[in-house]
Amino acid sequence: xxxxxxxxxxxxxxxxxxxxxxxxxxxxxxxxxxxxxxxxxxxxxxxxxxxxxxxxxxxxxxxxxxxxxxxxxxxxxxxxxxxxxxxxxxxxxxxxxxxxxxxxxxxxxxxxxxxxxxxxxxxxxxxxxxxxxxxxxxxxxxxxxxxxxxxxxxxxxxxxxxxxxxxxxxxxxxxxxxxxxxxxxxxxxxxxxxxxxxxxxxxxxxxxxxxxxxxxxxxxxxxxxxxxxxxxxxxxxxxxxxxxxxxxxxxxxxxxxxxxxxxxxxxxxxxxxxxxxxxxxxxxxxxxxxxxxxxxxxxxxxxxxxxxxxxxxxxxxxxxxxxxxxxxxxxxxxxxxxxxxxxxxxxxxxxxxxxxxxxxxxxxxxxxxxxxxxxxxxxxxxxxxxxxxxxxxxxxxxxxxxxxxxxxxxxxxxxxxxxxxxxxxxxxxxxxxxxxxxxxxxxxxxxxxx
Ligand code: BG6
Numbered sequence: 001x002x003x004x005x006x007x008x009x010x011x012x013x014x015x016x017x018x019x020x021x022x023x024x025x026x027x028x029x030x031x032x033x034x035x036x037x038x039x040x041x042x043x044x045x046x047x048x049x050x051x052x053x054x055x056x057x058x059x060x061x062x063x064x065x066x067x068x069x070x071x072x073x074x075x076x077x078x079x080x081x082x083x084x085x086x087x088x089x090x091x092x093x094x095x096x097x098x099x100x101x102x103x104x105x106x107x108x109x110x111x112x113x114x115x116x117x118x119x120x121x122x123x124x125x126x127x128x129x130x131x132x133x134x135x136x137x138x139x140x141x142x143x144x145x146x147x148x149x150x151x152x153x154x155x156x157x158x159x160x161x162x163x164x165x166x167x168x169x170x171x172x173x174x175x176x177x178x179x180x181x182x183x184x185x186x187x188x189x190x191x192x193x194x195x196x197x198x199x200x201x202x203x204x205x206x207x208x209x210x211x212x213x214x215x216x217x218x219x220x221x222x223x224x225x226x227x228x229x230x231x232x233x234x235x236x237x238x239x240x241x242x243x244x245x246x247x248x249x250x251x252x253x254x255x256x257x258x259x260x261x262x263x264x265x266x267x268x269x270x271x272x273x274x275x276x277x278x279x280x281x282x283x284x285x286x287x288x289x290x291x292x293x294x295x296x297x298x299x300x301x302x303x304x305x306x307x308x309x310x311x312x313x314x315x316x317x318x319x320x321x322x323x324x325x326x327x328x329x330x331x332x333x334x335x336x337x338x339x340x341x342x343x344x345x346x347x348x349x350x351x352x353x354x355x356x357x358x359x360x361x362x363x364x365x366x367x368x369x370x371x372x373x374x375x376x377x378x379x380x381x382x383x384x385x386x387x388x389x390x391x392x393x394x395x396x397x398x399x400x401x402x403x404x405x406x407x408x409x410x411x412x413x414x415x416x417x418x419x420x421x422x423x424x425x426x427x428x429x430x431x432x433x434x435x436x437x438x439x440x441x442x443x444x445x446x447x448x449x450x
Contacts, residue, residue: 006419007145008041009114010105014092014129015121016046016057020151022064025120028411030065030072033081037416043108046087047101057087092125098136105138112143116418119150126150127167134171141176149178149418152243153234154427157443158436165429174429178418183244184425185410188368188398192251192339193260195366195374203256205343207318212361215340216248218328218368222335223289224306228297235304235443236286240328242439246273247427248368249326252339253319262423266431273434275316281445283311289331306330310442337368351387360391372407373397 072078090097155161224231250269257264286305307329343362363377374396382388
């Protein structure tokens, strides 16, 4: 991908004094800048309430790079990048402050070229910010492209997601809106598409005739830290299932799109999500880790689940009757994100296996993180005279097969795509709403009086 395919863009970060900007956005932009993947004329303008000068804002971002994102490596690179950064102090609730922002943007780029608005604010400001951007005439694309990136959570149920979509659509066309799910920016998640659709050998067996069940696991060792205020009202279903787990399910189970083009891909994902049968509450379990209620911001009698596992079915030709098990939780023993495809047992066993021994069905494991790679387990003959089998594995490991090609951060890829105007890895309004249609009844079922 060449920098030429990205127009010179001013990236405006709303809520720029927060954690996301310091921890993820600016480090990702800086790495892209250093690698020469951004046009030299790229600008970053932060907009937030804190009274920073340009230099104070730059120092705050640099501190983030040093303490949270592995440092700047070469200080000259940082100096060059920092010169492209500005700050506008403003209140997300004040229309006048957007006009002030617009004046600064017009001064910094008199040619009025492309802009990418990034909403890194608290979610309750998404609709307000979009509305004021509209009032200030900042969504108008007659001079340059105006795209907007929205972070998760996108609503907290179907109703609020619909309202937010309506608020965005009042100002922006759907083609201007980029809803982020950072799991789609992970190389290994994207590799599921390459694994399935850049090879011929999987497609014939990728269905209910050969696959027994599929497990999707996103296990975390981290707890909720200081995010109690948000998390206690969200819980694992909203925080992880509605977005990341359902997205992984889409990649694993959707039909092949005709091209890697945004709407082709998203049409298939919506079709897949629409095929999910309403989940039976008896097919779910949930739990809360010990000590959860002691976090600041968490109600002392909170029943918010931090772990859940659900079994679901897809009512379509490919997957009828194949259970998909999705599970995710915090404060668990191990950090593993993985998709495991369990194949059926061979229909007939011709070997004289030792008593009590059976063949282990083939298992394909796609490891999203850590130790990224793919592993296929199969049966082999145990050396010797008996007919005993042993389970062995074929492995692809990124580190081993592609040394010196580090996996880029999800945000780098997603920011590049948003700058290029490629929405393939971002979620469309109907996709978000369909996902909530699956998750809402599960949460309602959990909250229903016993
Ligand atoms: C975020 C959730 O979307 O994803 C967090 O809000 C979670 O609760 C995080 O920890 C997990 O992302 P990753 O990239 O660390 O697997």
